[in-house]
Amino acid sequence: MDVSDGAALVMVSLADGPRHPAAIIEDVAATASRQLAVGTLYGILDRMIGEGLVVRAAPEGRRRPYELTGAGRVELGTYLTTMTAALRVGHQRLAQA
Numbered sequence: 001m002d003v004s005d006g007a008a009l010v011m012v013s014l015a016d017g018p019r020h021p022a023a024i025i026e027d028v029a030a031t032a033s034r035q036l037a038v039g040t041l042y043g044i045l046d047r048m049i050g051e052g053l054v055v056r057a058a059p060e061g062r063r064r065p066y067e068l069t070g071a072g073r074v075e076l077g078t079y080l081t082t083m084t085a086a087l088r089v090g091h092q093r094l095a096q097a
Helices: 005-014 021-032 038-050 070-096
Strands: 054-056 066-068
Touching: 005 021, 005 038, 005 054, 005 066, 005 070, 021 038, 038 054, 066 070
Parallel strands: none
Antiparallel strands: 054 066
16 A cells, blocks of 8 residues: 555554544644544545555444554554654755755
8 A cells, every 4th residue: 555644644543542533633633733624534534444454443422433454553564664764864864964
């Protein structure tokens, strides 16, 4: 899967457990200072469900939370490892310039 920034932020939000869409939007805003539109979020979630990275969790009243699958956790770990290495190089290059 080619992880977009939005998908990565959603997966990070779900990494510590299921969240419903409003909680995902709030968490992304709090942790990444990025505002996800509701339509954008549902598009990301639908795509990730289709790829087997996210599933709908058991309903909590009227709320419909989502959670990472095992494959989603692996994909997020791979993405974070890759981005950590790229960020390290980027910071080194900026410091040298």
